[in-house]
Amino acid sequence: MALTPQLSPKPRVLIVGGGYAGLYVAKNLEKQVKARGGVVTIVDPLPYMTYQPFLPEVVGGHIEPRHAVVDRRTHLKASEHVIGKVVKVEHARKTATVQTEDGSEFEIPYQDIVMTAGATTRTFPIPGLAEAGIGLKAIEEAEALRNQILERIEAASTMTDVEEKRRALTFVVVGGGFAGIETIAEMEDIIRATIAKNPRLAQSDARIVLVEAMGRIMPEVSEDQALGVVDHLKTRGIEVLLNTSLSSAEDNLMKLINMQDKSDAGEFYADTLVWTAGVAANGVAKKTDFPVEERGRIEVTPTLQVSDGDGGVLEGAWGCGDVCAVPDLTGAGPGGFCVPNAQHAGRQAKRLAANLLAVRFGAGPVEEYVHKSLGAVAGFGVGKGVGNPLGVKISGLPAWLAHRGYHVMAMPMFERKARIFTGWLNELVWGRDTTAVENLDRPHNAFLEAAGGTPQVGRFESKKALAK
Incomplete structure (x- = not known):
């Protein structure tokens, strides 16, 4: 002690x-x-609070990562802080x-x-999940996922091996709740936007897959709304695999199983695996x-x-x-x-x-907590969404506006709200920022190289070396 x-x-x-x-x-x-x-x-x-509903927007490039967190020392000056x-x-x-x-x-x-x-994050003992997957509960995960998506697209544009390229451009999300659907929709948006800027790639090169063990997605909305969301995702080229579970992710080989009859549901390689299957x-x-x-x-x-x-x-x-x-x-x-x-x-x-x-x-009465849900709204990228605020079913632009409006109000601290809102205005004027920040997992490599040392390899370089 x-x-x-x-x-x-x-x-x-x-x-x-x-x-x-x-x-x-x-x-x-x-x-x-x-x-x-x-x-x-x-x-x-951690010295900050993360507003988790905004993590998919961080992945999609709409919100700067630091703006989705609240520094407690800055805003709780009368409190004592222990990290x-x-x-x-x-x-x-x-x-x-x-x-x-x-x-x-x-x-x-x-x-x-x-x-x-x-x-x-709630996980299961799936072989390879810990090594291949990434969650979406922390700001670090959201930023890392965004940078990995952008890095894999750029790397794929120079690959000559067909299988290696297909693996780099395959993106999988496990979990069809609000977090999973918002995440895969934002991923699809930024994947398409980034590929559109790269003449060496075609939109058909990307494969985006949603895996959900249950027979429906988004239990927070009505069944007809959930079915509408599935149809919407499919129109965007996203494969939606219901009643399907991930059985293994060893060496980034995604093995799937049919949850109804426990039969084999196929397998494929993917460099990007996002796990949002509950908490x-x-x-x-x-x-x-x-x-x-x-x-x-x-x-x-x-x-x-x-x-x-x-x-x-x-x-x-x-x-x-x-x-x-x-x-x-x-x-x-x-x-x-x-x-x-x-x-x-x-x-x-x-x-x-x-x-x-x-x-x-003795400062007032003790009361029980009672709150009737106001409903839920989800954003699927600019101008797209679904929800049932106050029991009213909405979709498309109204749902997206309700999603952003509610969450910017729910974001703690006026200063944070202002940073997020002005960021959205900047995006409206200048467009989505698809710049990747490289080498965050090995930031001292430039200095190592300058000093005559041996730079460390990253995740994907290490896997290639092991494969050889």
């Missing part, structure tokens, strides 16, 4: 996870807690153990704890002494207090967002719980903050 860094000795509200819910809890608490002699401390492995990962919570001792990037650990005592650690509660939930339900989420009551597992609540323990099983009192949520999305997380955060102040300082 390492020495504890210099932290405030004041009574602490410890927020575990600085994502969408954690950011808003801190924003609503920090000044109130400070005025009452306490301190809000946020622990997260690290909570690896244990002992509420019986009111202590959390934090691990830093170098592996050292220290304990942080608290008066109240708020669990808002969010969710992580799971952050594993820190199981490293606490809080009750955890079967899906790995912390059990909380409608007042967003952690349950004691016996009909009551644990004093000083709170939680909301994707890491918690928050009851949906409207009855609309699957299994009786709120779905994991930003719409719920932001509203839960505000209610949690108000309830915590009420319990700790």
